[in-house]
Amino acid sequence: xxxxxxxxxxxxxxxxxxxxxxxxxxxxxxxxxxxxxxxxxxxxxxxxxxxxxxxxxxxxxxxxxxxxxxxxxxxxxxxxxxxxxxxxxxxxxxxxxxxxxxxxxxxxxxxxxxxxxxxxxxxxxxxxxxxxxxxxxxxxxxxxxxxxxxxxxxxxxxxxxxxxxxxxxxxxxxxxxxx
Amino acid sequence: xxxxxxxxxxxxxxxxxxxxxxxxxxxxxxxxxxxxxxxxxxxxxxxxxxxxxxxxxxxxxxxxxxxxxxxxxxxxxxxxxxxxxxxxxxxxxxxxxxxxxxxxxxxxxxxxxxxxxxxxxxxxxxxxxxxxxxxxxxxxxxxxxxxxxxxxxxxxxxxxxxxxxxxxxxxxxxxxxxxxxxxxxxxxxxxxxxxxxxxxxxxxxxxxxxxxxxxxxxxxxxxxxxxxxxxxxxxxxxxxxxxxxxxxxxxxxxxxxxxxxxxxxxxxxxxxxxxxxxxxxxxxxxxxxxxxxxxxxxxxxxxxxxxxxxxxxxxxxxxxxxxxxxxxxxxxxxxxxxxxxxxxxxxxxxxxxxxxxxxxxxxxxxxxxxxxxxxxxxx
Amino acid sequence: xxxxxxxxxxxxxxxxxxxxxxxxxxxxxxxxxxxxxxxxxxxxxxxxxxxxxxxxxxxxxxxxxxxxxxxxxxxxxxxxxxxxxxxxxxxxxxxxxxxxxxxxxxxxxxxxxxxxxxxxxxxxxxxxxxxxxxxxxxxxxxxxxxxxxxxxxxxxxxxxxxxx
Numbered sequence: 005x006x007x008x009x010x011x012x013x014x015x016x017x018x019x020x021x022x023x024x025x026x027x028x029x030x031x032x033x034x035x036x037x038x039x040x041x042x043x044x045x046x047x048x049x050x051x052x053x054x055x056x057x058x059x060x061x062x063x064x065x066x067x068x069x070x071x072x073x074x075x076x077x078x079x080x081x082x083x084x085x086x087x088x089x090x091x092x093x094x095x096x097x098x099x100x101x102x103x104x105x106x107x108x109x110x111x112x113x114x115x116x117x118x119x120x121x122x123x124x125x126x127x128x129x130x131x132x133x134x135x136x137x138x139x140x141x142x143x144x145x146x147x148x149x150x151x152x153x154x155x156x157x158x159x160x161x162x163x164x165x166x167x168x169x170x171x172x173x174x175x176x177x178x179x180x181x182x183x
Numbered sequence: 184x185x186x187x188x189x190x191x192x193x194x195x196x197x198x199x200x201x202x203x204x205x206x207x208x209x210x211x212x213x214x215x216x217x218x219x220x221x222x223x224x225x226x227x228x229x230x231x232x233x234x235x236x237x238x239x240x241x242x243x244x245x246x247x248x249x250x251x252x253x254x255x256x257x258x259x260x261x262x263x264x265x266x267x268x269x270x271x272x273x274x275x276x277x278x279x280x281x282x283x284x285x286x287x288x289x290x291x292x293x294x295x296x297x298x299x300x301x302x303x304x305x306x307x308x309x310x311x312x313x314x315x316x317x318x319x320x321x322x323x324x325x326x327x328x329x330x331x332x333x334x335x336x337x338x339x340x341x342x343x344x345x346x347x348x349x350x351x352x353x354x355x356x357x358x359x360x361x362x363x364x365x366x367x368x369x370x371x372x373x374x375x376x377x378x379x380x381x382x383x384x385x386x387x388x389x390x391x392x393x394x395x396x397x398x399x400x401x402x403x404x405x406x407x408x409x410x411x412x413x414x415x416x417x418x419x420x421x422x423x424x425x426x427x428x429x430x431x432x433x434x435x436x437x438x439x440x441x442x443x444x445x446x447x448x449x450x451x452x453x454x455x456x457x458x459x460x461x462x463x464x465x466x467x468x469x470x471x472x473x474x475x476x477x478x479x480x481x482x483x484x485x486x487x488x489x490x491x492x493x494x495x496x497x498x499x500x501x502x503x504x505x506x507x508x509x510x511x512x513x514x515x516x517x518x519x520x521x522x523x524x525x526x527x528x529x530x531x532x533x534x535x536x537x538x539x540x541x542x543x544x545x546x547x548x549x550x551x552x553x554x555x556x557x558x559x560x561x562x
Numbered sequence: 563x564x565x566x567x568x569x570x571x572x573x574x575x576x577x578x579x580x581x582x583x584x585x586x587x588x589x590x591x592x593x594x595x596x597x598x599x600x601x602x603x604x605x606x607x608x609x610x611x612x613x614x615x616x617x618x619x620x621x622x623x624x625x626x627x628x629x630x631x632x633x634x635x636x637x638x639x640x641x642x643x644x645x646x647x648x649x650x651x652x653x654x655x656x657x658x659x660x661x662x663x664x665x666x667x668x669x670x671x672x673x674x675x676x677x678x679x680x681x682x683x684x685x686x687x688x689x690x691x692x693x694x695x696x697x698x699x700x701x702x703x704x705x706x707x708x709x710x711x712x713x714x715x716x717x718x719x720x721x722x723x724x725x726x
Contacts (some may be wrong), residue, residue, distance in 0.1 A: 006383070007383040008381070009381030009382045009383050009386070010382055010383050010384065012377050012378075012381060012382075013377065013378045013379065013381075014378050015203075015314060015377075015380050016374055016378040016399070019318070032322050034383075040330075042530060043332075044329075044332055044333040044354065046332070046333060046334065046335065046336040046351070046354060047332060047336055047337075048336035048337060053429060069484075073244065073246070073485055073486075075243055075247040075248070076252050077249060106250060107337065107340070108250035108253075108342045109336060109339070109342060110246065110247065110249075113350075113481065113483065114484065114485065115481060116483070116484075118224075122336070128428075156451060166475065178293075229689065229690065230688075230689060230690035230691060230692070233690045233691065233697055235700075237700060238699060238700055285646075295612070399663070401612050401613055401635050401636075402662060402663045402664065403662075403663035403664045404613055404614055404615065404662065404663070404664020404665070405664070411575045415635060422638045453702075492588060494629075496616060496618075496631055496641070505615060507615060507616050507631075508669070509616055509618055509629070509631075511603065511620055519620075520620045520621075521620040522616070522620075524615065524616040524618075524668075528667060528671075529664060529667060529668065530668045531582070531667065531691070532663060532664060532666050533663065561690060
């Protein structure tokens, strides 16, 4: 079976072997915990909730659109109520089961209030698979500055959009939930 | 058990190759009856990965099925997205902006490169060339996956196409990286071919093994590189001319014998044609929007997206063959019926015919040359 | 490709007693005529519909439908749809597998998911679901079992009409 074709192939592997020591960039493996890839800005992993100033008043108005549109239905939202029982425009419970979430980013696309965004954090291993992978509101809430840090271009665009919207309908806040 | 027809008293042996077997490319089982080492009967058993994708889609909005199509053929999520988007656009009559069409073609052809490179690597694995060609393939694939990640946000589950365009435009600096990948690819293919094409062992194992005659291939609805290896000139990019493929100059490589070697070589040649398409697309790519304004509102609130009553069948040439989506709409936000015509599922029909009378080791490489992905076979 | 009306006229002329109803990009065919029509389209010029691309079932509640998309690889033309409607009580459709090998697995899938029985199919078994499964999961009246129930709380599955 030995022939010129085989030898040619062997020459390729030999070249690769030598180049892995001599040529820069020919080793592709990254020594992960010490070395890290630079993630592109579009990179997405599980969602976060963004608030402007006060974590008690997030941008989310608990309109439930993301929960309905989520393909694997991993979002649970319960609306907050004031002592009289009237509905408030903020969530009391906002849970994302990240063991079900598939990071598709549809929640971010459908959100009419620019409240939910995809995060970049992927080092989320946990010791149990029930409670520690069910992210509650407290864990999901992040300040706008964090969002600016992870995705500067998108954050700038969305801030500009929000500002334009506010100027348009100032001073009254948006009434009701749009569905 | 039946008695084999020979002077010595022998018995047929039934072997289950799979469902957990490195050569079955996933949880796939081949129920093989052997006479010595010769295959006399082969029945594929599938469904281990069945998740009723079609039923899930009936309960979700049109957009919500898009990320699930990524998981059909998880190596080629971009073409799955494209096939589904084209079917829905046909159903609802949506126009796609010029630039989005170019982006789609670029992504689809990059996916073809990924798929064929990877397949050649895995085929060599099945042949016993343990992981050297596969890892060379993985290294090149990595560069393309980086591009996918930069554009769509995910390496494999891209979820990038939308009805009437794509999710977002290319980020800054993308085109330079893309051009670099395209420019370097022929060099990699040359090297890959030097390693494999004339290799005597590869030729000895693959030539005249698993011959699929032209007539049978057509009759069995085989599509994709496997059909073209049997010498049938049928490429949906040319036949249907969907998207903007008629604008590009490329040839459809054809095989002559229809054996495993032809299937390998047709894929190599197809990659070279893909590179040509990519070069042309990058050169001609216009500026403009990537999602029409009308489609943008549909993407923002999927509940308002209600295609008119009727049915539509959209098909594309995915790297594995004809990928089709059959959709029936009843005017509600959810599809009434959603059917996927997966290429690898239909191509499997002919597996037994190709393997009969050959040795077990040949059956393994014939399965490898069909190029199946179980996420798509089982849905 | 000729317009559908011309094809319809041609078919009704050549096959005595045939009645076709145009429907979308193809025809609604009576099940007794399906094989004759498919064979005619496959073997005769100028159609040469030698390739069955997509074959699937649809459940329209009042009836079940089996849809076949025929294309021509020789002429690079198509498609012509052939739709067959059958009742839920008697879901029998002639199999296209003797004509087109490519229909084999797709018919098995339609049988598996809708319980459409393809008569003349060489090997009509479930393909994606397991053999012991009694329902047809893509029919609209199928209720998935509650996955939160324990094994002994489950109701025994009811056998449904049509199929085994």
